[in-house]
Amino acid sequence: MQAAKTMFKELEEINARPEPFEFYTASDLWTDEHTSKQMLAFHLNGEVDVSSRKAAFIDRSVEWIASHFSVGSKTKIADFGCGPGLYATTLAQRQADVTGIDFSKRSIQYAREAAIRKNLSINYVHQNYLEFGFSIESSFSDVAGSSFNPETEEFAVVAKRLI
Ligand SMILES: C[S@@+](CC[C@H](N)C(=O)[O-])C[C@H]1O[C@@H](n2cnc3c(N)ncnc32)[C@H](O)[C@@H]1O
Incomplete structure (x- = not known):
């Protein structure tokens, strides 16, 4: 019992945010009236990897x-997490039937x-996607199909919705 308490305390400490970030939540970044405006501007700047990847990567990814x-x-x-629909748009232009889900109203x-x-004709839904369940079929190191490497900072999975 004491060991479990110690373990939970350690986990709490490991997961605590450093002071400057303690009030930050990822959802605020995308949904707050002011920050979402800046994040949208970054999405639409194809020269920077901030809200979205650079336009050249998105083309390669699509x-x-x-x-x-x-x-x-x-x-x-x-x-x-379709954001302003940079992928959804090009996939719809390839005739796919696309639904984009995002909790950023902007x-x-x-x-x-x-x-x-x-x-x-793209169906955009303003919703938090965390309520869906999936099973993972294969993993990659990015959304352009690079082989999975646990050392890389990003990853992509091919997942099927659980019925
Ligand atoms: C890094 S941006 C990527 C946007 C887009 N996929 C792109 O590459 O241009 C992450 C997006 O996921 C959305 N997002 C994050 N968590 C979400 C959640 N739980 N439900 C719905 N949308 C979410 C954010 O609002 C944001 O638009």
Whole structure:
């Protein structure tokens, strides 16, 4: 019992945020009225890796996704955390039936307007995606299909929704 208490205390300490970040939550970054405006500006700047990857990487990533999943008119795609729809847009332009889910009202609004401007039929849902369940089928080191390496800072998984 004492050992478990000590372990929980240690875990609490390990997980405590350093002081400058103790009031930060990831959801605020994307959903707060002011920070979400800045994050959207970063999304739309194709030259920086801040809110989204640089435009050149997104192009490479969409190429890989399209080829790996043979994306076409019969493909249904759910883009979890779609932001302003940078991937959703290009995948819809490849005829996929795309649903984008994001809890940032500002990004979803931008994405919906962009779809109208580009005459694309994309279903954008303003929702927190954490309530869905999945099983992981394969893992990669990025969304351009690089082999999985546990040392890299990012990863991608191919997952199927649990029924
Ligand atoms: C790093 S951005 C990437 C956006 C987009 N996939 C792209 O690459 O351009 C992460 C996105 O996930 C969204 N997000 C994070 N957690 C979420 C959650 N639990 N439910 C819905 N959206 C979430 C954020 O609002 C943000 O738009």
